[in-house]
Amino acid sequence: MNETATRHVTGEQVVARVKSLPPLPQVWHALDEALRNDTASSERVVRLIASDQGLTATTLKLANSPFYGVSGRVASVRDAVRVVGIQTLWAATVTTTAMARFDAAACPGFDMAGSWRHAFSTAVCAQFLAEPRGIDPCAAYTAGLLHDIGTLALATSFPEAFNETLSWAARHDVPPVDAERELLGIDHAVVGGLVANHWRLAPIVADAVRQHHEVPDGPSVTLADVVHLADSIVHALDVSHAADDLVPPLTISAWARVAPTMAELEQAFAHVEARLRHLDLGGLQ
């Protein structure tokens, strides 16, 4: 059933919209590269953050949030990095940098907080699964955080069409990705891949974002496999609390390549829930 009468968006319009998104700041790439190359001494991170006004403000705001118990007393980036920790800081940086490139007010019905809880949990889970499989844990974290960035792009760029896909998904009780393909002819994973390429993210991250709902076959485990499984785990953990949420189907070949043990899965569940309990992005979500 192809309800083309409701199609308001074409692939060309989506591509044009993605191309018009502001690029990521240069310091973001430097920070990403430093963290991914495992060369990130906290001194280098401090220098990079301090070189960017926006990042400095984000960092200080976060460190001074009541969550860390030193509210109003953190005045330097060096102290802020020590208080918050590099990884939480990276999550906040990715979140705020990405958010600033979309007009959240354009789609008031979109559950932004739930969406970021899901993204954060997927990042934590993907990182947990990646490391023992020899996959770059920092790339896994970033890919997990940004795997649904295409949803944000669709929601804020084409709110009417996006809301229609949500209604259609609820009416037919199918995953949103199916409704997007049916009504828009493109899905959020593909759009996310376009955004990732436009922002010049590392190819391994862009591939994982694009393929997280449709992982390609292959002989060995990939980051896309890991993000695909992490996404399903986070749905199973009911992180978003959305009434019509469902656990998306798992590609069996990806499951076989990741091959988690029962004990590892239980550890992953507990790890995600523990990290989620301590999540506070200082009201930045």
Add this chain to the structure above:
Amino acid sequence: MNPMTSLTAMVLTQACPNGLSPTVRTRLQHLFRHSLRAGRIHPLYQPILSYRLTHANRGQR
């Protein structure tokens, strides 16, 4: 409120020794409704069920 981890869910769990509260069980079935309806076993269903059960039983001790 997350029905999986809410205090209400714990109270209901305590009322059902050695098992999941109806709230948690129903929510899990809802989340996995597609595979359950199709008669398929989702690879994550059993692990998450077992995880919830372990934690529910720990909560009773």
